[in-house]
Amino acid sequence: MSAPIDRGRRRFIQVSLTAAGALLVAPRLRAAPMPTVPPELLGDDLTAVGPFVRIERDNRIVIGAPACEIGQGVFTDLPMLVAEELDVDWSQVRVVQLPYGYADGDGDGAASVYGAQGVDASGAASQKHLREAGAIARWLLVQAAAQEWKLPAEQLRTQAGDVLAPDGRKLSYGALARTAATIAPPDKAPALKKPDAYAIIGKPTRTADAREIATGHRLYGIDAYAANALVAVIARCPFAGGTLASFDDGKARKVAGVVDVIELPKNADAALPAGVAVLAEHTWAALQGRDALVVEWKPADANAEPESSAALVGRAHTVLDSGEGGIKVRNDGEAEKLRKQPARHRLEARYELPFLAHAMLEPLGALIDLKQDGARLVAPLQDPDGASRLVAKLTGLQRTDIAIELPRGGGSFGRRLDNDYVAEAVVIAKAAGKPIKLMWTREDDLQHDRYRPFGVHALAASLDARNRVASWSHRCAATPLDAKTPNAGLLDASEFPAGHVAHLEQTFFALPTRLPLASGAWLDAFRAFAVESFIDELAVVSKQDALKLRLAMLEDAHAPATTGGVETARLAHVLRECAARIDWATPRSNGHGLGIACHAVAGGCFAHAFEVSVEGRQLQIHRAVCVADIGRVTNPLNAEAQIAGAMLDGISAALYQAITLKDGRVQQHGFQDYPLLRIGASPRATQVQIVESNADPIDPALASASAAPALANAVYAATTVRVRKLPLMAELMRML
Numbered sequence: 121m122s123a124p125i126d127r128g129r130r131r132f133i134q135v136s137l138t139a140a141g142a143l144l145v146a147p148r149l150r151a152a153p154m155p156t157v158p159p160e161l162l163g164d165d166l167t168a169v170g171p172f173v174r175i176e177r178d179n180r181i182v183i184g185a186p187a188c189e190i191g192q193g194v195f196t197d198l199p200m201l202v203a204e205e206l207d208v209d210w211s212q213v214r215v216v217q218l219p220y221g222y223a224d225g226d227g228d229g230a231a232s233v234y235g236a237q238g239v240d241a242s243g244a245a246s247q248k249h250l251r252e253a254g255a256i257a258r259w260l261l262v263q264a265a266a267q268e269w270k271l272p273a274e275q276l277r278t279q280a281g282d283v284l285a286p287d288g289r290k291l292s293y294g295a296l297a298r299t300a301a302t303i304a305p306p307d308k309a310p311a312l313k314k315p316d317a318y319a320i321i322g323k324p325t326r327t328a329d330a331r332e333i334a335t336g337h338r339l340y341g342i343d344a345y346a347a348n349a350l351v352a353v354i355a356r357c358p359f360a361g362g363t364l365a366s367f368d369d370g371k372a373r374k375v376a377g378v379v380d381v382i383e384l385p386k387n388a389d390a391a392l393p394a395g396v397a398v399l400a401e402h403t404w405a406a407l408q409g410r411d412a413l414v415v416e417w418k419p420a421d422a423n424a425e426p427e428s429s430a431a432l433v434g435r436a437h438t439v440l441d442s443g444e445g446g447i448k449v450r451n452d453g454e455a456e457k458l459r460k461q462p463a464r465h466r467l468e469a470r471y472e473l474p475f476l477a478h479a480m481l482e483p484l485g486a487l488i489d490l491k492q493d494g495a496r497l498v499a500p501l502q503d504p505d506g507a508s509r510l511v512a513k514l515t516g517l518q519r520t521d522i523a524i525e526l527p528r529g530g531g532s533f534g535r536r537l538d539n540d541y542v543a544e545a546v547v548i549a550k551a552a553g554k555p556i557k558l559m560w561t562r563e564d565d566l567q568h569d570r571y572r573p574f575g576v577h578a579l580a581a582s583l584d585a586r587n588r589v590a591s592w593s594h595r596c597a598a599t600p601l602d603a604k605t606p607n608a609g610l611l612d613a614s615e616f617p618a619g620h621v622a623h624l625e626q627t628f629f630a631l632p633t634r635l636p637l638a639s640g641a642w643l644d645a646f647r648a649f650a651v652e653s654f655i656d657e658l659a660v661v662s663k664q665d666a667l668k669l670r671l672a673m674l675e676d677a678h679a680p681a682t683t684g685g686v687e688t689a690r691l692a693h694v695l696r697e698c699a700a701r702i703d704w705a706t707p708r709s710n711g712h713g714l715g716i717a718c719h720a721v722a723g724g725c726f727a728h729a730f731e732v733s734v735e736g737r738q739l740q741i742h743r744a745v746c747v748a749d750i751g752r753v754t755n756p757l758n759a760e761a762q763i764a765g766a767m768l769d770g771i772s773a774a775l776y777q778a779i780t781l782k783d784g785r786v787q788q789h790g791f792q793d794y795p796l797l798r799i800g801a802s803p804r805a806t807q808v809q810i811v812e813s814n815a816d817p818i819d820p821a822l823a824s825a826s827a828a829p830a831l832a833n834a835v836y837a838a839t840t841v842r843v844r845k846l847p848l849m850a851e852l853m854r855m856l
Contacts, residue, residue, distance in 0.1 A: 172254070364396065365417060502529075566789060608639065691725045715834025742803070776794075841856060
């Protein structure tokens with residue numbers, strides 16, 4: 121047995137896991153606090169060479185996927201980074217999902233033994249950290265071979281899971297793993313591979329669990345079970361911020377299989393609505409029991425006018441007309457003054473965007489088993505660290521005693537960044553004293569989401585004698601995400617065309633709402649529809665080519681080097697490439713029209729172009745093109761699929777989807793009134809092009825922001841009908 125690690129060395133190891141991605145050798149790993157290791161990473165034939173890598177005696181490699189897989193491909197992409205630097209053949213690799221890896225720190229805070237495991241707009245755990253993890257594991261194996269052969273490690277090299285000596289001898293990683301596990305890792309990670317040496321990174325690679333998904337063997341969060349667990353469903357207050365007035369559970373308790381009915385008071389700390397939970401032996405009984413409840417709800421303010429979409433629209437236009445109470449986001453030059461003066465070309469337009477729901481295919485749900493000395497949570501998560509903190513807060517348990525398993529999730533779009541469903545499961549389990557499997561239905565999902573904000577954009581601009589945009593005014597009245605920071609990204613002072621127009625102003629007007637709202641990349645699509653549609657309108661009124669107008673603004677000599685947080689040249693490049701692929705320069709006939717738009721979001725650049733026609737009351741999308749700069753790409757196959765999927769999601773939202781309020785309640789209940797894009801309405805041909813880039817990688821699923829304006833611009837080109845209100849199809853049919 122190896123000697124114990126002193127506290128100084130142990131502290132270095134914990135820091136290196138979170139900051140430098142260093143791998144811990146197995147004996148030292150056992151000396152530090154560690155989460156439960158999946159059964160697939162244990163056994164007599166497996167040797168640990170760090171928390172990510174296990175090597176079998178027959179030289180098969182098991183790599184742990186650290187981040188939450190919710191459909192964005194990190195279950196495959198992140199292990200590819202480890203495998204590349206480990207220098208193994210991908211066919212040798214088996215991937216398993218790692219649990220959440222919380223461990224207490226040594227006096228300097230908590231540590232995450234697997235690095236960042238949550239996922240958001242910028243992807244998942246740092247690519248560099250994971251690559252360093254693989255490089256350190258390879259270094260340990262080379263050191264083990266050097267000991268075996270009594271040769272300098274510098275003379276050895278690796279290839280496809282073997283260490284090779286200059287004289288042609290070789291030893292497999294499987295033969296070296298046990299010796300490698302006794303060697304202390306280096307203080308500094310070895311040099312990483314150069315791009316020209318990549319054998320895995322950048323190569324199209326099939327999803328690691330594709331066969332299991334296709335054959336139905338892959339377990340999702342909804343498939344999780346535990347012995348003696350009761351299924352719980354909740355009747356939630358339909359009024360945002362409302363309370364429970366009364367309920368009668370007599371009929372519900374008579375439903376066969378119903379075990380208990382529990383009142384759930386409104387919980388502001390955990391952001392939970394008031395509700396009544398029905399617990400049963402199986403899902404059907406729970407749903408039947410909920411249907412049998414007799415419940416009366418009380419709005420948050422019974423004396424106030426019930427909130428409605430129509431009232432919000434009216435309030436938005438009223439504040440935009442008055443101009444009072446706005447928050448100045450940006451004010452360059454004399455935009456406000458010029459907006460009121462005559463100009464050769466002047467245009468004003470207003471764009472209305474509805475609330476939107478996430479509508480991921482797998483509704484929310486969580487399995488929780490609470491005990492006096494610990495807890496087990498199984499749920500598709502996007503923020504496992506937040507879930508761990510929340511469970512600890514609600515139960516009083518130490519975070520080291522909370523085990524969290526991370527099954528594959530059926531989509532998220534950012535919804536699972538909120539852990540409200542985890543909190544609900546914990547509250548119910550505490551009251552019931554039994555393991556609980558909480559189930560959300562599609563109706564629950566649409567009626568109790570965290571919605572994309574509603575808003576109306578009022579834009580005004582003037583062009584000078586040379587048809588250049590001389591002034592730009594963007595005023596937005598929208599439902600704020602946060603009362604303390606009302607704008608919160610609904611307008612962005614750094615985003616195109618800010619900085620590209622000498623006289624520019626942005627003003628935000630808050631429209632209070634009780635409806636819970638979401639943040640994140642959705643807000644880029646909220647802004648992009650208005651901005652990119654308005655640029656197209658400016659091109660029409662001044663008889664300019666819409667592509668040339670955008671490029672003139674982006675590439676002006678006085679334009680800033682960055683826009684929306686990325687290099688302006690990158691955005692102009694994807695726009696040019698997109699135009700080339702849709703064949704923008706060739707005029708269309710037979711009622712076909714082209715539309716184009718671009719947007720920078722979260723460090724990436726995207727451009728969309730569509731060719732459409734309107735035949736009777738049907739919109740035909742003949743071609744759809746997306747060109748993306750998403751930084752360095754690990755797996756092109758996955759990235760292209762993600763971008764194509766995001767584009768279809770953007771089309772679906774633009775054409776059909778809206779969450780509406782009436783009498784203080786959400787009106788949508790399912791896909792029958794919140795429809796998804798059907799195959800027959802999808803583009804006849806779709807093309808995705810990813811441009812080469814050395815920028816930091818981002819999540820390719822962000823490629824939807826410019827889809828809606830490009831589509832609306834194409835509809836105008838085909839019909840001369842300008843749609844300024846979403847969803848597009850309902851408005852187009854009204855205007856035709």
